[in-house]
Amino acid sequence: MRRKLAAGNWKMNGTATALAELETLARAFPSPSVDVLICPPATLLHRAAKALGGTDIAVGGQDCHAATSGAHTGDISADMLADAGATSVILGHSERREDYGEQNDDIRAKARAAMDVGLKTVICVGESLEQRDAANTLDIIGGQLSGSIPDQSTGENLVVAYEPIWAIGTGKVPTLNEIGEVHDFIRARLERRFGEGVGRSVRLLYGGSVKPTNASDIFAVSNVDGALVGGASLKALDFSGIIDALSKV
Numbered sequence: 001m002r003r004k005l006a007a008g009n010w011k012m013n014g015t016a017t018a019l020a021e022l023e024t025l026a027r028a029f030p031s032p033s034v035d036v037l038i039c040p041p042a043t044l045l046h047r048a049a050k051a052l053g054g055t056d057i058a059v060g061g062q063d064c065h066a067a068t069s070g071a072h073t074g075d076i077s078a079d080m081l082a083d084a085g086a087t088s089v090i091l092g093h094s095e096r097r098e099d100y101g102e103q104n105d106d107i108r109a110k111a112r113a114a115m116d117v118g119l120k121t122v123i124c125v126g127e128s129l130e131q132r133d134a135a136n137t138l139d140i141i142g143g144q145l146s147g148s149i150p151d152q153s154t155g156e157n158l159v160v161a162y163e164p165i166w167a168i169g170t171g172k173v174p175t176l177n178e179i180g181e182v183h184d185f186i187r188a189r190l191e192r193r194f195g196e197g198v199g200r201s202v203r204l205l206y207g208g209s210v211k212p213t214n215a216s217d218i219f220a221v222s223n224v225d226g227a228l229v230g231g232a233s234l235k236a237l238d239f240s241g242i243i244d245a246l247s248k249v
């Protein structure tokens with residue numbers, strides 16, 4: 001059985017005052033029945049880990065460099081994330097693919113670096129609206145999966161997040177059939193590449209405008225093992241609704 005996972009991606013949001021949201025979350029879910037992960041900005045990582053200390057809620061980074069150290073101004077290594085208290089890292093988010101031109105090869109190298117220091121990776125894939133309209137969704141996802149996911153992946157160190165770019169922060173969500181089609185496709189690809197054992201143990205998250213109001217329907221879709229949540233992870237109340245919905249699946 002795959003353990004469900006509710007992951008929050010705070011993106012470039014939050015200063016010290018936002019830690020109060022984590023304290024609220026910690027009080028509500030000291031020991032949640034599903035895995036819960038919060039990925040705050042790197043500046044808050046250490047304080048977030050402290051605020052959630054004593055609970056089973058994990059913290060993670062939003063990106064890392066592929067190198068272990070060196071002359072890379074402004075960058076953060078996987079080891080530094082772990083040192084600050086992270087146990088996971090999001091990689092290949094579409095905003096990084098777009099803003100920094102990150103390619104599948106870059107993401108694979110980052111994922112290797114993260115896995116090498118024992119971080120779990122949440123590798124994001126997803127199509128643009130143009131690609132969906134041109135019926136290229138599965139081709140695009142297939143290419144991102146084979147290019148971004150390293151060979152050393154296991155059910156422990158890999159989570160895949162399907163995030164259609166056009167659904168992120170827009171309030172638009174694919175139909176449940178569309179989500180199911182892509183998640184079944186990702187599962188089949190992982191089983192083909194890594195064998196049934198590993199392929200079936202990797203958790204698949206849906207991301208893109210997940211809210212407390214639509215979470216239950218999305219979580220009922222086959223091969224959806226949880227969500228990667230942006231906007232609705234910033235407020236403890238909203239994120240709690242999503243954790244509750246996932247706990248009831």
Ligand code: PGA
Pocket residue numbers: 009163167168169170207208209210228229230231232
């Ligand atoms: P959203 O973002 O929930 O605000 O749509 C999701 C994401 O980008 O991970």
